[in-house]
Amino acid sequence: MSPDEIINSYKPMVEFIASICGKNCEVILHDLRQLESSIVAISNNHITERQVGGTITDFALQIIHDKEYETKAFIANYPGKVTGKDQMLRSSTFFIKDEDKNVIAMLCVNVDTTALKQAQMLIKDLLMEPEEQEDPTGPEKELFTNSMEELLHNFITEAIHKYKLEVSRLMIDEKKEIVKDLNDKGVFLLKGAVSEVAQRLETSDQTIYRYLKEL
Structure with missing residues (x-):
């Protein structure tokens, strides 16, 4: 299959995953051959307000530069943030490769956990449990820009x-x-x-x- 055929074969997965996971799950397909306008498909884009033709993210760009895709098939459950918003996202990225094992695309899932976190804090407050401190050594947040x-x-x-x-x-x-x-x-x-x-x-x-x- 050509790179175009491989990437196009993943486009139905965008709507499929979003349909299963619901409105709080944004799914994006990035074509890494065009970093400045990498988004070729997106569902539930009200979460980050990005559009088809939008750019790659800082986290994805570093993954490409560091070639993490050479040793991993995917990276799952790292925190994300939308520019100018207080949303809390749980993000994951699946690497799509061509027949020569070169990464050509990424299938990304961003779950908006803001309401769940707020509910968690309310329950902890009612139970009078101490708040957990964020781990400063944890993974960096992915910043979503438009x-x-x-x-x-x-x-x-x-x-x-x-x-x-x-x-x-x-x-x-x-x-x-x-x-x-x-x-x-x-x-x-x-x-x-x-x-x-x-x-x-x-x-x-x-x-x-x-x-x-x-x-």
Whole structure:
């Protein structure tokens, strides 16, 4: 089967899983050959408000960069978050591969557990049970954004804020570390990332390419 045939064969699964799991379960099919507009099918999109043609997420991008799909068939039950919302999501990703075992797509499921968490807290309060602390060593949250521009902005802003300085006051080595951090997260797999990073770091595209080459 061709990559297109393989990916298209999973499209009915999007509606199938969503129909079984109900309105609090969003199901998304990503085509990884087009990261900036990877969403090719989605059901129950009221959860993250994303649309067909939307971009990949930060977590998925790092999975691709780190090649976790080489040793895993899927990653299940990690926390997710929607930009600007207080929703709590439980997310899972299944890797779809071609006949040469190259990952070409992802089937993702996001379950909105917000109401369940609120009910859990109410029950704990009624039972006077102590609240459990979140595990700071647990997996990072997946951040769901509605555009590639927003995804890039979040990546770069987070990397710059670690230094707690204005960009104009950053040293060359600090800018190199920011580029390294972004590269480690797979940011430069996105189209236009070099120019956006260069603009935010107040430098040139050529400088960013030089930093990447040095890495």
